[in-house]
Amino acid sequence: MSGNRLLYLLIGGCAVVILAAATLSLTGRHSGPNPSPPVPGSDSAFAPGGAAADTAQSAAETALTAVFTWQPVTDTSSADGLERAKPWLTGELLAAADTRGDTERAIPQWASWRAARDVVTASPATTAVHAASGRSAQVEVQVHQTVLHPDGSATTYRQMDITATTAMTAVGWRLAGFTITSAHTKP
Structure with a gap:
């Protein structure tokens, strides 16, 4: 196998890995568990900086x-x-x-x-x-x-x-x- 062909295969392989990673990150898919909803009555749902209260x-x-x-x-x-x-x-x-x-x-x-x-x-x-x-x-x-x-x-x-x-x-x-x-x- 020639040096140029090996270089092209290596670059192509890297491009496929990068494209796959970008696709997964943009679609929100990940291997971890889904985040759990906030516990009722807890402060885990508070927006940072205080969301505007409309009433x-x-x-x-x-x-x-x-x-x-x-x-x-x-x-x-x-x-x-x-x-x-x-x-x-x-x-x-x-x-x-x-x-x-x-x-x-x-x-x-x-x-x-x-x-x-x-x-x-x-x-x-x-x-x-x-x-x-x-x-x-x-x-x-x-x-x-x-x-x-x-x-x-x-x-x-x-x-x-x-x-x-x-x-x-x-x-x-x-x-x-x-x-x-x-x-x-x-x-």
């Missing part, structure tokens, strides 16, 4: 999910939830997230959740929306917190009724503040 309700629910979903193994405290919620916050609440103070109350179960590698998820459900103006609204939200255990079981932790204050900003609706009006912790 006061979606702003309140998205932000409160982030605020009250905790990962005690990696979070230093529940205040880390407020930090994660920053893309959906505005005003004084955003300022509070930026200046985490010592006013946070410790959660008695935190150490045991961390030791067990539990995750606390928050699932909000809006019960009412009261528009104060075209640029602000009060949203009544019920938030259920559930402790997810590594073995796949779940335990109800707390149910809260929250009045959320939302505001329209240049990038969509954002959570400006909230008040927990009632909370019932499960023993």
Whole structure:
């Protein structure tokens, strides 16, 4: 076999491999498993940078999910939830997230959740929306917190009724503040 012919075969073989790799990458085919959908109540579906909330309700629910979903193994405290919620916050609440103070109350179960590698998820459900103006609204939200255990079981932790204050900003609706009006912790 001549040197030129061997060179052409080698170049042709490389071209076929490159073309096959490009075709597979463009069609999205891969040999690994399909990515799993986000876990309900987790923050795995949050868009980086905070997707624009097109309603006061979606702003309140998205932000409160982030605020009250905790990962005690990696979070230093529940205040880390407020930090994660920053893309959906505005005003004084955003300022509070930026200046985490010592006013946070410790959660008695935190150490045991961390030791067990539990995750606390928050699932909000809006019960009412009261528009104060075209640029602000009060949203009544019920938030259920559930402790997810590594073995796949779940335990109800707390149910809260929250009045959320939302505001329209240049990038969509954002959570400006909230008040927990009632909370019932499960023993």
